Amino acid sequence: MIKLGIDAPSTSRTAQIVQVLESDLEVQTLWYMANRTSRRAAVNDHGPVHVRTAMHHGDMLLRLLVEAGIQPNCVTDHTMSEDDARAVVMLGLALHDVGMSIHRDRHELLSVPIALDWLRRKLPPIYVEPQLTVVISEVVHAVLAHNVNERCLTLEAGIVKVADALDMTKGRSRKAISAGKIDIHSISAAAVEAVRVTRGTNKPIRVEVDINNPAAVFHLNEVFGQKLARCSLAPYVEVPKLDELLESLRELGTSEDPQRDAEAAATAGNGRAEGRAAGEPIGIGRGRVPTTIA
Numbered sequence: 001m002i003k004l005g006i007d008a009p010s011t012s013r014t015a016q017i018v019q020v021l022e023s024d025l026e027v028q029t030l031w032y033m034a035n036r037t038s039r040r041a042a043v044n045d046h047g048p049v050h051v052r053t054a055m056h057h058g059d060m061l062l063r064l065l066v067e068a069g070i071q072p073n074c075v076t077d078h079t080m081s082e083d084d085a086r087a088v089v090m091l092g093l094a095l096h097d098v099g100m101s102i103h104r105d106r107h108e109l110l111s112v113p114i115a116l117d118w119l120r121r122k123l124p125p126i127y128v129e130p131q132l133t134v135v136i137s138e139v140v141h142a143v144l145a146h147n148v149n150e151r152c153l154t155l156e157a158g159i160v161k162v163a164d165a166l167d168m169t170k171g172r173s174r175k176a177i178s179a180g181k182i183d184i185h186s187i188s189a190a191a192v193e194a195v196r197v198t199r200g201t202n203k204p205i206r207v208e209v210d211i212n213n214p215a216a217v218f219h220l221n222e223v224f225g226q227k228l229a230r231c232s233l234a235p236y237v238e239v240p241k242l243d244e245l246l247e248s249l250r251e252l253g254t255s256e257d258p259q260r261d262a263e264a265a266a267t268a269g270n271g272r273a274e275g276r277a278a279g280e281p282i283g284i285g286r287g288r289v290p291t292t293i294a
Contacts, residue, residue: 001028002048004055006090014086016126021094027118034100041104044189046097050167054093058163060197061205062089065155065236068204073154078134085156088135091119092142092160108147115143148227158232165227166207168192168219191216200238209241217245 003022008015021027028048035047044050062072062085072085095118099110119136127135142157144150152158169192191213200206209220220242228234 001025002031002052004052006055006059008083008086012083012086013126014083014090017087017090017123020122020126021090024122027094027098027122030098030101030114034097037100037102037104037107043104046100050097051094053167054096054160054163055090057166057195057197058089058093058159059086061159061163061233062086062156064197064199064205065159065233067199068236070155070204070236072156074138074156077154078131080131080134084131084135088138088142088156089159089163091135091139092146092156093163095119095139096143096146096160096164108144108150111143112140115140145231146227148223148230150230152231152233155232158234161227161231162224162233162237165224166195166197168224169195188215188217188219192219200236203236203238205233205237207237207239207241209239211241214245217242221246 001022004018006014006018008018031048031051035045038044038046066072066082072082072088074080074085074088075082078084095115096111097107098114098118099107099112101114102110116136119139123132123135138154138156141154142152142160145152145157146161146164152161168189191211193210193212195210196208198206198208209216220239225239225242228237228239
């Protein structure tokens with residue numbers, strides 16, 4: 001039974017929910033099974049350590065936003081408290097990957113019915129109607145919206161999405177690499193040494209990243225960056241290391257290198273059949289079997 005290490009006043013709903021999560025064999029077994037699927041699919045860790053790490057990141061994100069005067073939707077939409085918003089974030093992160101207990105593919109959709117069932121049985125008497133249904137709805141929205149392509153309609157869902165993506169240090173890719181999955185995802189994740197969430201200089205939140213290799217730019221931009229861009233937190237987060245890496249790539253791409261440019265031009269010229277215009281149908285065996293290259 002893993003301890004989550006989330007500090008909250010003993011009378012708060014957040015503290016009661018953390019206590020339930022730490023003592024509930026069902027949800028902890030779902031985390032265990034999510035990790036079994038991670039190993040079978042040779043992907044990054046999605047088990048209890050991931051849950052605990054993401055919950056701490058989410059807790060910090062929410063605190064920094066509230067300190068900056070940015071109110072969560074539980075407050076603005078339902079006249080509930082910041083403690084309720086914190087409970088939604090903690091529950092969203094606790095349940096966002098439970099669908100991995102079934103399958104890696106489409107696990108966000110698989111997580112929804114599992115989360116709904118668990119919440120209906122475990123949240124009373126911490127919450128009673130109508131707040132029970134409100135909290136369940138907000139949590140399940142956050143669970144579904146942690147998919148990179150789903151829109152986050154609440155601040156709480158955005159926090160869940162970003163906190164999930166912030167668990168990107170090299171330990172996350174260890175199991176995938178040991179399982180033989182050597183690709184840009186695992187190599188890029190292995191290049192991230194540490195992640196820290198602090199108060200920002202120009203924005204409420206600053207994400208500091210230590211890397212050991214520029215390959216980290218893929219994970220930072222294509223995984224974390226894409227999730228950040230598609231959520232409600234984007235205006236509030238600065239990531240100086242990502243900006244620095246992207247600027248370096250832009251400079252590399254526009255810098256003059258006569259030898260490189262000559263080799264690129266020669267390669268482009270050799271790759272096109274003599275006398276054929278760009279986009280013109282070509283064939284195998286000097287055009288006898290016509291095909292079109294898109």
